[in-house]
Amino acid sequence: MADNPEPRRTQLSEPLARFQDALRSITAHRRAPLAAAHHIDRVGSPADIRVALGLLAEHPSVVLRMEEAARPDYVHPTRPLERSASVAALPVGGSLTLALSSLHADGRIRAQTVRPLLERLRQDPPQLGLVAFLVLRTTDWVPEVRDAARAALVLVLQEAPDGLVEAAAQVAVLLSRRKRGGFAGQQARAALLARPGAAHLERLLGSPDHLLRQFALQVAVSGGRCTTERLAALARDDADRRVRELAAEAAVREAVWADRLDLVRRLAADRHPEVRAAAVTGLLRAGRTADAARFFDDLSPEVRAVAHEAVGRVGGDVPAHYRTAVREARPTPGAILGLADFRDRTDAAGLTELLSHPHADVRAAALRALRQLRAVPAESARLLLGDPSRRVVREAVRVVPAEAELLSHPRGQVRAAALRALLSLGAVPGESVLPFLRDPSRSVVRVAARSLSPGARAPFLGERPGLIRRELSDRP
Known part of the structure; x- marks a missing residue:
């Protein structure tokens, strides 16, 4: 479930093109999809509205963003509907009007959308673009809205037409961490288990969304469907x-x-x-x-x-096993790191000898093990900044004091490793990374480019387009 859905490459009407542009820019302009949806609702054709609802069915995360845009004060204390107030009227219109009305700031209007949503989801075929809007209302802070939506969801899931349960599960996963969001997940789980076979779960296990795959796997395992x-x-x-x-x-x-x-x-x-x-x-x-x-x-x-x-369990002495293993002609990196698991600083001398081992993986593992023991010889670590192995340099940067000073080191691999280490610690603000896109070292450019958002690095594409794009596409 991508936050920025890719538009469909077809000839589009103006309202639909505007809507798809809004979906692409939702990260930067969170209110844009809501405004574009209202525009389609006013001037779009029935075909435009069907396509828009189809996009929302494919990307329910957009519906959650639209609700947040509709009601910025989303986190709201629980309170009943005020009976003394005049009853607000539900706007008259088609499915998109109904969907947008379910996001209205007035709880009385939201309450009136529940039954029409239920009716349209019970049609044959159901309007799957409305699923997210009904499931969303099951988390409503107004009890009357919430209870009505939950009853409607139970009815819809009991009938379980093709595609509807999977669509509801997709939204339920997004709501799982929201207050009152557990109900939809419980109902989706029960509905998935109530359906025979495993084909519907296999479809969810093939989803690009990892959270949905996790949910589907938990359901499949609990029901013995895998x-x-x-x-x-x-x-x-x-x-x-x-x-x-x-x-x-x-x-x-x-x-x-x-x-x-x-x-x-x-x-x-x-x-x-x-x-x-x-x-x-x-x-x-x-x-x-x-x-x-x-x-x-x-x-x-x-x-x-x-x-x-x-x-x-077999009576072995684990540290003794490791001490024997690291004295071999070519100890394995796992054995070296395993010795450090026991945090015995008396092993530091033997590990220090491995810093001059002819194999780079042994030198890198020895540095990491000494770092775990907090027993790295500072001078040895500084000398390893000149090691021919990039892996060893990365480990050396992590143990040399004053990593920030290494950002101006004459060797590009050292600068890259220092930048990577400082970024992992959150010690380099985003705007401070930008100058490193001009670094003469490809290694530094790769680290910097991959740490920045596309928008932040965009101005530099004009200066070094080939290099930056290449470093973003190459594997590290």
Whole structure:
């Protein structure tokens, strides 16, 4: 659910073109979509209105932005409707008029929109562009509006026409952190579980929105709608860390219960640390202690922690294992970092010797381990600012005092690493990053460009268009 939807590349009428321009600029001009929607409602054709509602159905986050624009004082104390006031009239019009009226500042008008919204959602086919507007009203601060909208939502979800439950779930996820936002999520979850099969959940699991995928996965797991193979595939391939973590935990749990340790071992070799951690935990719970202990030199501290438990269960001395491992001709970075997990500063001397190791990954790991022990020799770290490895330079910058002074270092990789470190600490305001777009080093330009919004870096595209665009597209 993108905040700035891409417009459809078709011949557009003036009202619809204005509406799509407003959707693109919603981040900078939050009131623009609301004003453009009112414009379509006044002068647009029925076809324009159908397209506009379709866009809102695809991007329900825009509806939430429109409500915030309609009522800037959104956070409001709960209060009943004032019975003594004259009854406000609901504007007469089509579906877009109804949708906009449901965002009205007057609670009496919002209350009058609930039944018409329900009726239009019960049509065949339902007007899915109105789903977000009804679900939004289930969080209304006025009890009469809220209760009516909740009753209407329950009715709509019970009938569950194709696409409506998924549309409601999409909005419910957006509202989940809002006050009184839990109701819609509970109803969407129940409606999804009430439908047979898993096709509807698979559609949600294919959503580009990671929060919706998380929600769908939780529903699928709780209802037993995902096979172990499907869970394992999500753990391996999904772009979102939390989805991978949830999927891996569920897949491992099912695999251990079914004694499918081959699948657990495959997940234990995955490239994602959260997946490996779940799988190694599964090996330990399945009684495969020796298998779990083999991961003591994993790069992930979460995985190493599970392996420490496994080594301890077989009576091993974990720090002794690590001390032996780092004395090998080429110790693994995971073993070096694992030694630092125990925060024993007496190990600093052995780790310092590794700063001159011929392999860059060993030198970088040793620097990081010494940083964890707070035992980095300052002079050694400064010398490593000249290391040929970019990875080592990044670690050296993190431990050399006065990182800000390194922003003027003669070596571009050092300046880039210093800028990256300071940005991660929030120590460089956005406007202070702009001059680094003129730095002669491509590494510095890459770090600076990726830290800025498109609007902030736009003026510099005229000066160095090819370089900045190239650094934004290249992988770090």
